[in-house]
Amino acid sequence: MTQPQKRDQARWGAWAAWRAQHRTAASNSWQKLVAQPAVTGITWLVIAISLALPSALLLTLDNLRAVAGGVDRPPQLSVLLTGDTALPVARQLQRTLESWPEIDDVVLLDRELALSQFLRQTDLAAVMGSLASNPLPHTLIAMPVDASSEAVMTELGQRVQALSGIDRVIVDTRWVARLETALQAGWRWVLGLGTVMLMGAVLVLGNTLRLAIDARKDEILVVHLIGGSPAFARRPFLYLGLWYGLGGGMVATLLLMMMTWWMTGPVNTLFVLYESPQTMRVPGAFYPMTLTVLGGSLGLLSARLAAGRYFRQLMSGTAS
């Protein structure tokens, strides 16, 4: 048997060799991580904080949205007619408002219907029975074409108010629009803050990995000299980044769980006090999974960036 044949026989499949190289790189990197518990712990915590803080804010928004969701209506004008307005007059007013170009649709709430509905929903039948007449006025609910700005709504309300037979105009859902907008702003705030914090995590991680690469440049050089590919030399550091990232993601999950657990009591009490059937939304499976995957990706990205720079220098011949 010739020398090359023996060599091929001794070598196993390329796929098996590749897997073995990955296994070795992964376990060696893990051992290096475990050998430095302080550095590892701090790095994990830094990543965890950068991930957990935006997540906590996101969870808060999630909860607020759940509350706002219960009153999710488009902004509208409630037009209360004077008590002595008769139904035909109310119908006339409805048609008038409907003819306005700024108003999309008008619904008439008949006072008798409103009263019976009110009695059905509450236990105040006895109280109402003692009243001589129906205290509710006819009401028109007007949906404006353009409800985007408060100024438009207010101006429209004033013009409706000027018509005869009208007691009061309430722009009653304005706060919902405000909450919606606030939530939108909050969402952007979380997104912005999250992006910045993730960038911070990548930089911190990149620096940690750069130091790790620097401490092992002899190894890289020897691998380079004896014929290891750049991918082979880079592999331990990619795994190091992956372990840092995944660990950070898991610690972030733990932090978020702890925060949630700590908050659940008061928040649920608050829901009860606001007579909301809601309970606090907890992180479920989505958050841990996303945090872990995100952490791992960040780790790989940081390692890729840190190693890329170093290996470019190596290949351009500054190291010998």
Added chain:
Amino acid sequence: MIEFDRVSRRFGQQDALRNLNLQVDKGEMALLTGHSGAGKSTLLRLLLLLDRPTGGQILVDGQSTQQIQGNAVGHYRRRFGVVFQEHRLLFDRNVHDNIALPLEIAGFSPQEASRRVRAALDKVGLLAKERADPTALSGGEQQRVAIARAVVARPEFLIADEPTGNLDPALSAEIMTLFEAFNQVGVTVLLATHDVSLIRRSDHRLMTLSAGQLMQAEVA
């Protein structure tokens, strides 16, 4: 066979190698000498593609190394076992793992790698130190570990740059005997050294570099 065909390497205004012609035959053992700065290291770096010539070409087994680029460079280097003056062992792993590194790169199974590592350690007489920490070894032992690492993947060529640089004469002779043993089983050996005692007792072809050119090629 290694062949340098009118190879030049110029650094700025300085010629490290000038129109160098040199040949090492298959299965030969040759010594390369010359004072510091004569171009020995440059020659070895060019051969290992750590640097490229500014003129001429290097042929290995008749093939020009000029076209070897990218990933092919790694494959090319694996045909060589290299022993460095500063032995370049990795101190974060034991003797076994140091020697196993080329096998890991070449994709050997861990079992086969361990078998070969032990065979290489046996050849350099350090089988008992398999699990030792390289820092716990003497200078001579460290150099023998480096030699074991160079030969473990059974390269076609064994290149050494001042392998006895920091060793006393007795140890140098021991190392030299090792290289000769590898040469006898068919490995082409090229040894760069300015160790006079080593050169005197050797009966191999001696090539002397001076100012980037070959002075003489003789059998001592």
